Amino acid sequence: MRNTFFAFVALFCLATFPLFGQPVEFIVLQMNDVYEIAPLEGGKAGGLARVATVRQELLKENPNVITVLAGDFLSPSFLGTMRFENEAGEQEKIAGLQMIETLNAMGLDYVTFGNHEFDIKDPDVLAKRIAQSDFQWTVCNAQRVMADGQKRPFRQGGASIPPYILHPIKGENGQEITVGILGVVLPFNQIEYVDYAPVNEAFAATLKELSPQADFVMGITHLNVDEDEALAAAVPGVPLFTGGHEHANLSRYVGTTRITKADANAKTVYVHRVKVDPDCGMVSVNSTLRTIDDSIADEPKTLAVVNKWLDRAFEVMEGMGYEPEKEVLRLNETLVCKESAVRTSQTNFGQLTLAALEDAMPGADVYFINSGTMRLDDNLDGLVTEYDVLRTYPFGGKVVRVSLTGKVLQRALETGLMTNYGEGGYFQVRQVDPTTLTVKGEVIDPGKSYSVVLPEFVARGLEANLDFLGQYYDGSGPDDLKVGEDTVRNDIRDLVIHYMLKIGEY
Numbered sequence: 100m101r102n103t104f105f106a107f108v109a110l111f112c113l114a115t116f117p118l119f120g121q122p123v124e125f126i127v128l129q130m131n132d133v134y135e136i137a138p139l140e141g142g143k144a145g146g147l148a149r150v151a152t153v154r155q156e157l158l159k160e161n162p163n164v165i166t167v168l169a170g171d172f173l174s175p176s177f178l179g180t181m182r183f184e185n186e187a188g189e190q191e192k193i194a195g196l197q198m199i200e201t202l203n204a205m206g207l208d209y210v211t212f213g214n215h216e217f218d219i220k221d222p223d224v225l226a227k228r229i230a231q232s233d234f235q236w237t238v239c240n241a242q243r244v245m246a247d248g249q250k251r252p253f254r255q256g257g258a259s260i261p262p263y264i265l266h267p268i269k270g271e272n273g274q275e276i277t278v279g280i281l282g283v284v285l286p287f288n289q290i291e292y293v294d295y296a297p298v299n300e301a302f303a304a305t306l307k308e309l310s311p312q313a314d315f316v317m318g319i320t321h322l323n324v325d326e327d328e329a330l331a332a333a334v335p336g337v338p339l340f341t342g343g344h345e346h347a348n349l350s351r352y353v354g355t356t357r358i359t360k361a362d363a364n365a366k367t368v369y370v371h372r373v374k375v376d377p378d379c380g381m382v383s384v385n386s387t388l389r390t391i392d393d394s395i396a397d398e399p400k401t402l403a404v405v406n407k408w409l410d411r412a413f414e415v416m417e418g419m420g421y422e423p424e425k426e427v428l429r430l431n432e433t434l435v436c437k438e439s440a441v442r443t444s445q446t447n448f449g450q451l452t453l454a455a456l457e458d459a460m461p462g463a464d465v466y467f468i469n470s471g472t473m474r475l476d477d478n479l480d481g482l483v484t485e486y487d488v489l490r491t492y493p494f495g496g497k498v499v500r501v502s503l504t505g506k507v508l509q510r511a512l513e514t515g516l517m518t519n520y521g522e523g524g525y526f527q528v529r530q531v532d533p534t535t536l537t538v539k540g541e542v543i544d545p546g547k548s549y550s551v552v553l554p555e556f557v558a559r560g561l562e563a564n565l566d567f568l569g570q571y572y573d574g575s576g577p578d579d580l581k582v583g584e585d586t587v588r589n590d591i592r593d594l595v596i597h598y599m600l601k602i603g604e605y
């Protein structure tokens with residue numbers, strides 16, 4: 100990139116390479132969208148101690164390994180919602196600390212923000228997590244909005260988080276190159292302490308400053324893939340976007356830009372073997388997707404950190420009466436709980452949840468939940484454990500029955516299915532047509548009384564735009580429910596677990 104005689108020298112390189120060319124080789128190890136430190140699917144898939152082993156193997160192949168995580172890792176997770184006693188002896192929300200400590204042990208070099216990093220409501224807690232990172236954060240289009248309204252870069256280690264990184268690499272024969280890395284995040288999470296600059300403009304301006312200083316440039320892009328493609332088209336010439344936000348692996352080309360995303364929760368990682376000829380600027384990127392499964396040994400140092408947090412989590416879960424490793428459902432189809440799906444459409448996991456509610460409270464006219472109850476932001480395959488249920492509904496909560504007039508029910512359904520579309524207040528519904536809003540095939544009668552089963556959180560009027568529901572609930576939701584022969588604690592997690600055990604497979 101820095102060579103202004105690129106075209107001329109490239110011809111020279113083509114003529115002489117590989118006889119005389121001495122490219123510098125390095126490896127980029129890419130993860131994205133990792134919420135779980137331990138393996139999932141009954142221990143089969145993912146696990147950061149296994150990724151650490153892969154990293155160690157790559158380091159033996161080539162000492163120049165750059166490990167990146169393309170955003171979304173501090174939230175959501177069941178562990179993250181719990182508290183622990185910090186060094187000052189205070190109760191502190193875990194809020195991603197388990198991820199920071201595990202990634203520190205694993206050996207990570209660079210991250211950018213994902214939208215879920217801004218799930219942390221208190222900017223000082225996020226600042227603390229950034230400060231606890233041994234790895235470097237970078238972002239070119241997000242700034243912190245201070246209490247006085249001023250915009251400043253987020254900070255790490257007493258310095259501003261930079262819009263780009265210059266990473267020096269020394270080749271086998273002593274040749275030196277510089278890898279330029281810039282991070283970008285989609286403006287999805289509209290929390291008041293973050294200000295976003297437009298993605299393409301910020302990226303282009305940063306690249307303009309970065310390019311003359313680097314032999315190879317890569318983006319860490321936490322964007323929708325269509326935004327990645329638009330960015331690659333608008334700002335061409337960056338050979339590699341290590342992307343995030345999507346949870347299923349993909350690889351696409353736009354011009355000479357390759358966009359890659361690995362599977363969420365480190366079920367796979369991308370390994371990019373890069374060659375750069377510093378004399379002529381020629382680059383090649385050879386990318387392979389590596390599955391992370393139980394054929395890979397755990398790296399002991401990382402495993403020790405994972406187990407420390409897992410022991411703590413299991414202690415809490417067992418204290419709540421759960422058996423986290425217990426298998427409760429065998430899946431024949433994928434249960435869909437990606438946020439982008441569950442907040443915009445009726446998904447099978449939403450329907451399964453509502454079936455569990457109907458099983459526990461039969462005979463109602465309508466069942467609905469706010470999709471924000473379901474925080475997994477991932478899909479489930481294979482075996483479902485109690486831990487999977489807990490991380491799907493990390494906040495739990497009672498389910499209650501209320502009586503609403505048709506007029507109020509109509510307003511609630513319009514709000515939950517239309518006004519709240521795309522948000523956590525979007526409804527998953529049962530016995531309601533989500534398009535026509537008919538109930539059991541009939542138009543809602545405004546004067547009639549309807550029996551409705553819903554989460555107590557929504558019944559109390561605490562969901563967005565649904566505060567009017569609060570006046571119809573008297574707070575009398577029972578602590579336990581009789582479900583068949585069993586007495587089950589009235590918590591959506593217990594009701595779902597009970598129902599999953601009853602049906603056995605789905």
Ligand SMILES: [Zn+2]
Pocket residue numbers: 171213214215321343344345
């Ligand atoms: Zn995301």
